[in-house]
Amino acid sequence: MGDKKKILLGVSGGIAVYKAAALTSKLTQAGYDVKVIMTASACEFVAPLTFQALSRHDVYTDTFDEKESSVIAHIDLADWADLIVLAPATANVIGKLANGLADDMLTTTLLAATAPVWIAPAMNVHMYDHPAVKRNIQTLYEDGFRFIEPSEGYLACGYVGRGRLEEPEKIVRLIQSYFRIDGRGPLKGKKVLITAGPTVEPIDPVRYFSNRSTGKMGFALAEKAAEMGADVTLVTGPSHLEDPYGAAVIRVQTAEEMLNEVMERFDQQDAVIKSAAVADYRPAHPMSHKMKKQEGPLSVEMERTADILKTLGEKKQHQLLVGFAAETDNVHEYAMHKLVKKNLDLIISNNVTIEGAGFAADTNLVTIHRKDGTSKELPLMSKNKVAESILLEAAAMLRLEKEE
Template structure:
């Protein structure tokens, strides 16, 4: 969601300024371009040089520093941004914005800003709870400035209360949701996408099960990529990887549980991406108690439901069905056969017999097998990047159908 976005970061004078440096770095790591404006008070806490070196852009403080005669800096700064972020927003600057004051670079630029504004108030708990501050927050909210709730925790004054600058993970998740609500041309907006992930577990007894080496990283990355493109995402997962609140999580363990969960959502879905490594077989019987050690052990198995094939038989013409083929030999041939047999629109084929790719690692190399083109090889790269490629293919599928 952050990749390629231009973010104007307004830093005002609170103790939390030191945390904003790390937040800015996280935005940049995620592909955003960040430019910074600071109040003089903010510069008392962290040097503007720190922000300049890390952002690779000049930091603006002085309203009257007009080094480019072709533009007015505070207006140009405001016009440049796709999104504007105030972090931290102090009680002082909050009051100025509420009453339209423009007495420094930050307040002047914000008064001229037309991009969506996301504010993170951070201050002493008594200042935050003051009736005047509450009224000022309400005024800005009515003017469509998004006000994030601060955390409750240990404050600079040495006691706990509400007003603490939130952790960066929470800020980024909430800011990305804010961004998504303001981007009108997301290609999967209004689409419901189901993603399955992880290796299912088939119980032998209460403490033992049969599974595989799938980590669920690809499926979780696909869910994020689809959400970034505007989809409403249901992630049906057997993995323990954390799932952000913005994605609907359905936790399952066995293949039968996953099958049932997919059935419950498939009819209303626009697309299903079956990236889970579903166990082909399950024990016929599950012991009620832990099985004791013996000299030998025999287990009888029965077939699990073939979820991809079942959904292929139910698929409407307007639905997109993507499956995976995790193989160790004859990769392309098996995937092409699977494409026809399961009535899928694409099979993502990958070799899971190598240590540097496939199961339980961060990278993969796959081939897209479709009905409309020759096999499309996707070079070895991060699973998050491959997830973007898969979702981009789905976007094209809907454009062409």
């Protein structure tokens, strides 16, 4: 990571303080330098000694407890941090910040801070929905604070709903992505659109045709492209994956919806990478009501969907166009045929029958084919590493086009 990034963690009082301890541990393990400020209420749930042991730093709880005489603690901490994270943030501390109040070590430090501040609320579902809390959150957002929204789940009060502190693992991933994205990468200033996931083509309101795609490859491409400095739009079919940090995400269902969203933005793009597994066929006459079970076999008339990649190839002007070919045999021949037929610049082929290269896997085994007929085989590697290799190839081609 180079020089350690410095995280100031503010912990306010609630049952979710135990998660803040886990967050401290995970951030330290990930290589960050972590210092902790606790409110008096937070100390009622978990002792400061726990955070001291996990962070390997003194824990700050009292504005008047100056641990080092050469500096004023709350000013020094505010200047020290690269990023400040409040987790958990109670309704009380959110209200104080929104009104500029500073009556303890945490709020005093925050008023002196110039680093970005992220707030991860945690409270009862009705408290989170209270007009005053909503108003305070909106005020803080307009002031430049950013929020890690609470997730839904079982709360300590017995209710089920929004209000649970986001899991430490996700907060760490968000922080890691934030520090990786600096806008100075090989795709700086480029607009890149990526498609991902399957499409679902309805038979009736409860049934549909789809495929095994999970979106993992496309999401990895979107996150990596953002890390490389690109302005990224991800158009994705149904997926349970979390939105990649730094990308604008548009969610669609059908092939037609995906085509419309892509075409609406195509003219402004420098590169389009179509990794989505779009349905080739859809039911010709989807029903508006649930189809009842009947005796004997069932036939569903199917019709072709629009070929998104072919449409893009026909309409492209300056764009670099990248496609995928997921095959089960004659992979190289089919890939090169597809590249020429659809007017692509690059095509990424893989044999989905090989272990570790299928739709749901975290790894992939691909070959990058260029329109000049040359190709580059990559070893089995994580989809994040595959994404990096593909994007570096695309960035090199974009630079070459610019020079020409």
